[in-house]
Amino acid sequence: MNAIETQNLTRVFERYNYTDTQVSMDREDNPGGLFLSLYNRYFNKNVKKETIYAVNEVSIKVKKGQLVCILGPNGCGKTTLLRVLATLLKPTQGTAYIMGHDVVKEEKVIWRYVTYVAGLLTGGAWMDFRLTPKDILTIQARLYGFPEERIRDALELSRLIDVANVRVSTFSTGMLARLSVAIGLLRDSPVYLLDEPMVGISKDVTEELYSYVKNNIQKRAGATFLYATNNVLEAQRLADEIIMMYRGKVIAQGKVDELITKFFKEQAIDIEISNCSSDILKSIDSLPKVSKIINLTSKNESDITLVIYTASPREILPILIREILEKNGEIRYIKVREPTLEDVFIKVMKEKSKEGEVAS
Amino acid sequence: MEWMLPFHIVNLIIGVSTWIFFANTFGSSSPFLQNYGNDFISFLILGLMFNSLFAYTLDGFRISTLLFLRGRIGSMGQHLSMYDYVKLCGIPVSVPILAWLIDGYIETSITLLVYLIAGIIFGLNIGSGNYLVALVGILIGLFAVAGIGLLSASMITIAGAWKGIEPISWLVKLLVGLLAGVYFPTEALPDSLQLISLLLPHTYALKIARMALLTGFGFESLISEFLAVSLMSLILFPLGIIVYRYSIALIKIKTLVE
Numbered sequence: 001m002n003a004i005e006t007q008n009l010t011r012v013f014e015r016y017n018y019t020d021t022q023v024s025m026d027r028e029d030n031p032g033g034l035f036l037s038l039y040n041r042y043f044n045k046n047v048k049k050e051t052i053y054a055v056n057e058v059s060i061k062v063k064k065g066q067l068v069c070i071l072g073p074n075g076c077g078k079t080t081l082l083r084v085l086a087t088l089l090k091p092t093q094g095t096a097y098i099m100g101h102d103v104v105k106e107e108k109v110i111w112r113y114v115t116y117v118a119g120l121l122t123g124g125a126w127m128d129f130r131l132t133p134k135d136i137l138t139i140q141a142r143l144y145g146f147p148e149e150r151i152r153d154a155l156e157l158s159r160l161i162d163v164a165n166v167r168v169s170t171f172s173t174g175m176l177a178r179l180s181v182a183i184g185l186l187r188d189s190p191v192y193l194l195d196e197p198m199v200g201i202s203k204d205v206t207e208e209l210y211s212y213v214k215n216n217i218q219k220r221a222g223a224t225f226l227y228a229t230n231n232v233l234e235a236q237r238l239a240d241e242i243i244m245m246y247r248g249k250v251i252a253q254g255k256v257d258e259l260i261t262k263f264f265k266e267q268a269i270d271i272e273i274s275n276c277s278s279d280i281l282k283s284i285d286s287l288p289k290v291s292k293i294i295n296l297t298s299k300n301e302s303d304i305t306l307v308i309y310t311a312s313p314r315e316i317l318p319i320l321i322r323e324i325l326e327k328n329g330e331i332r333y334i335k336v337r338e339p340t341l342e343d344v345f346i347k348v349m350k351e352k353s354k355e356g357e358v359a360s
Numbered sequence: 361m362e363w364m365l366p367f368h369i370v371n372l373i374i375g376v377s378t379w380i381f382f383a384n385t386f387g388s389s390s391p392f393l394q395n396y397g398n399d400f401i402s403f404l405i406l407g408l409m410f411n412s413l414f415a416y417t418l419d420g421f422r423i424s425t426l427l428f429l430r431g432r433i434g435s436m437g438q439h440l441s442m443y444d445y446v447k448l449c450g451i452p453v454s455v456p457i458l459a460w461l462i463d464g465y466i467e468t469s470i471t472l473l474v475y476l477i478a479g480i481i482f483g484l485n486i487g488s489g490n491y492l493v494a495l496v497g498i499l500i501g502l503f504a505v506a507g508i509g510l511l512s513a514s515m516i517t518i519a520g521a522w523k524g525i526e527p528i529s530w531l532v533k534l535l536v537g538l539l540a541g542v543y544f545p546t547e548a549l550p551d552s553l554q555l556i557s558l559l560l561p562h563t564y565a566l567k568i569a570r571m572a573l574l575t576g577f578g579f580e581s582l583i584s585e586f587l588a589v590s591l592m593s594l595i596l597f598p599l600g601i602i603v604y605r606y607s608i609a610l611i612k613i614k615t616l617v618e
Contacts, residue, residue, distance in 0.1 A: 030523070032524050032525075033524030034521050034523045034527070037520050086448065088443075088444055088612070108450075111448060115448075116444075116448055118444075143449050143451075144449070144450075
């Protein structure tokens with residue numbers, strides 16, 4: 001049984017585009033606001049109804065104990081997908097299961113299996129800042145029906161035991177984030193849905209939290225994570241598997257290495273050249289077995305930086321170096337590297353955005 | 361609530377006093393008061409008392425639902441919507457809504473008590489009344505009004521009625537003030553307006569309560585009023601529940617923010 005499974009999951013939103021209309025007039029404190037709003041929706045020709053496919057026929061499977069990152073730009077449907085799985089939104093079409101339970105038909109039991117965190121800093125939402133971590137965890141334990149003995153473990157794991165009786169209002173951002181993790185630990189959910197959890201948290205704290213998540217929650221408790229992010233490095237660092245989304249659709253899915261091999265058969269040569277003439281550039285353009293050249297500098301500059309993608313860097317490099325030196329160019333830096341997840345992400349997003357432009 | 365209460369009570373006392381002095385000046389000689397023991401002060405105080413209960417029943421569901429849908433939990437810029445919070449904690453949606461409703465009823469009970477004390481001081485005379493009949497009449501009336509209140513609350517998600525006034529509640533309140541006999545007997549209205557007043561459950565419930573309390577009428581004497589208000593309750597309350605449940609289910613389907 002998969003921890004999370006969706007089949008053709010679709011969630012549609014309707015929105016109104018108020019072209020040439022004073023949208024502020026149907027505000028809440030205007031006594032006629034409701035009537036104006038209804039007029040705008042149904043009779044005003046300047047208001048256009050739009051249908052948005054926030055999640056479009058998404059089918060995914062996440063095995064128990066896996067940490068899967070959903071990677072995609074803003075507005076690609078990550079949050080909507082997580083909110084459907086957390087039973088906060090109803091899918092328009094398709095099915096979704098958490099630990100074998102249907103999120104629509106068995107909505108009332110899902111909360112026991114899922115901890116949904118919309119940003120670790122949003123964890124503040126679970127806290128009353130006048131209380132202490134101990135008070136907050138006691139409330140959470142009672143609310144969720146967990147033994148209060150677990151509170152001490154959660155405080156120790158999140159390294160908050162020394163400040164267990166200090167008011168949360170005096171805490172730093174990092175401490176608040178750790179308290180959010182403590183709440184997560186306390187709940188001991190089999191499935192965690194994390195929506196861009198590290199946004200707004202500094203690098204040192206995120207590093208600490210990554211290892212908490214990996215070592216204490218995922219490995220120790222065997223929990224499953226669906227982790228939405230637009231940070232490629234974060235995804236590459238944490239994920240057992242990646243799901244890439246674009247405009248509501250899953251466009252790629254697999255392990256990091258698999259994705260890189262799938263999208264890039266080549267390696268990348270980063271090269272910086274001084275005194276680079278047009279002859280040198282022509283020679284580089286005519287090199288054999290080069291699939292793509294990206295010039296990272298602006299035109300008419302003699303010092304340039306290039307990324308050359310090739311499947312045969314060992315064959316290319318001697319020719320490339322000889323051509324540059326013979327034409328009086330100077331190589332300032334050269335490095336052959338494997339493509340990264342970031343290369344895949346940029347390539348896939350550029351292709352999809354071009355497809356979108358062509359389609360529209 | 362604890363800080364608002366003293367001001368609320370002072371406002372109520374001044375309001376009741378104004379009506380009592382009004383009643384002392386113009387009341388009791390009217391032929392329309394014959395069915396109500398010719399006692400305008402008692403007539404008025406009972407009207408004000410029960411109307412405050414009906415008014416809250418009409419608006420309470422809508423106010424509680426709005427508080428729930430607009431509510432945020434958290435502090436220092438870190439929030440979850442009340443809806444998300446409640447759902448993620450596995451708390452039934454009905455719990456916070458009913459909690460706010462009960463809170464409002466506690467406040468309304470204090471209002472009723474103030475009216476009752478002021479009434480007793482100024483000569484409210486219900487000593488020989490038929491309390492059971494009045495209580496049953498008011499309870500049946502409350503169910504009918506709650507049905508309208510639930511329909512009104514449903515309009516928040518069905519029609520988007522967090523903007524501006526909510527038409528159902530607004531219309532009923534407008535008509536009740538003039539036609540339901542809160543401040544004067546409906547018999548004083550022209551025939552055409554009396555016909556409209558028959559569409560309001562308030563009219564029957566107030567009539568039952570007043571006649572039972574001021575002249576000691578029993579169930580037999582008030583059978584037509586009981587039948588009318590019971591019929592309204594039997595239709596409006598279940599209808600209100602069905603539509604309200606649908607409106608709550610819409611939260612997960614519709615986009616609430618345009």
